[in-house]
Amino acid sequence: MIKVLNRWSAGALVAAGLTFLAAGAQAQMPPRLQNVPPPQLQDTQGTATLYLSAVFSGETKPIGDGLVWRIYADAPNGEDFQLMVKSEEASPAITLPKGDYRIHAAYGFASATRRVSLIRDTVERLTISAGGLRIRGAVGSQPIPPDKLTFSVFVPIGNNDEGRLVVEKARSGSVVLLPEGTYHVVSNYGDSNALMRADLKVESGKLTDATLNHRAATVTLKLVRTAGGEAFAGTAFSVLTPGGDVIREEIGAFPSFVLAEGEYVVIARHEGQVYTREFTVESGQDRDIEVVAR
Incomplete structure (x- = not known):
């Protein structure tokens, strides 16, 4: 299920549990910089104030939260830019010596840059x-608890859906800010093989809200002397596909984890003995898998 909400504010996103990430993939990167402290402003006649704001593409209302502004002194070709000011205010007013500067506004992974010649008080509005x-996530009609699901976001390149990783293991329910475009999302329920994939479009000024339906269940492994008996401690379990690919390995009396729907083989090793059993995982049907030691 995918919903695109046409109206949302940065303040609302904060309330929803924003995931702010450093400006990066697919966005304009800040210029190279040196950690140079801002100059001491003494001659007020040689300064001017820069009034900054940013809007979403196609919108007129300024972005209210989530912006990170950086102002760099312009530099000749080949030289490093000097960071003069950094601000996390939505619409800062910054006084600087008159001269040439580069303005960089970051909003999550999206950003915008502009060069400005500051010779008098100036208003600059950037478009992001x-x-x-x-x-x-959900299994059938049951929501997956947020602490059991993460998702990663990729920018497709050519025929490769996972061409470039943009966001890794973001928490379910958090909002990730991205440049406008189409992304490949991989949702992971648990930490084994219960994955779901989708291609989703992010539109400027809108929230794409998607629920990915997983076909998986939680299994608990036990090595017992008789059916329903007490589990042996210290048992080494290996879960394999019918083809022999190892999916999960655990040691314990009754390890529990999520597996995708399908056929599996479990191998239990205890005190030099090896026991096996085939079992099936059905979506939404959590169950104990007992391996009888005989």
Whole structure:
């Protein structure tokens, strides 16, 4: 299920549990910089104030939260830019010596850059093409608890859906800010093989809210002397596909984890003995898998 919400504010995103990430993939990167402290402003006649704000593409209302502003002194070709000011205010007013500067506004992974010649008080409004992406999970009609699901976001390159990783293991229900575009999302229920994939579009100024339906269940492994008996402690379990690929290995009396729907083989090793059993995982049907030691 995918919903695109046409109206959302940065303040609302904060209340929803924003995931802010450093400006990066697919966005304009801040110029190279040196950690140079801002100059001491003494001559007020040689300064001017820069009034900054940013809007989403196609919108007129300024972005109210989530912006990170950086102002760099312009530099000749080949030289490093000097960071003069950094601000996390939505619409800062910054006084600087008159001169040439580069303005960089970051909003999550999206950003915009502009060069300005500051010779008098100046108003600058940057346009950022960014939207929000929020992923949740479910098994049938049952929501997956947020602490059991993560998602990663990729930018497709050519025929490779996972061409470039943009966001890794974001928490279910959090909002990730991204440049406008189409992304490949991989949702992971648990930490084994219960994966779901989807291609989702992020639109500027909108929140794409998607629920990915997983076909998986939680299994608990036990090595017992008789059916329904007490589990042996210290048992080494290996879960394999029918073809022999190892999916999970655990040691304990009754390890529990999520597996995708399908056929499996479990191998239990205890005190030099090896026991096996085939079993089936059905979506939404959590169950104990007992291996009888005989």
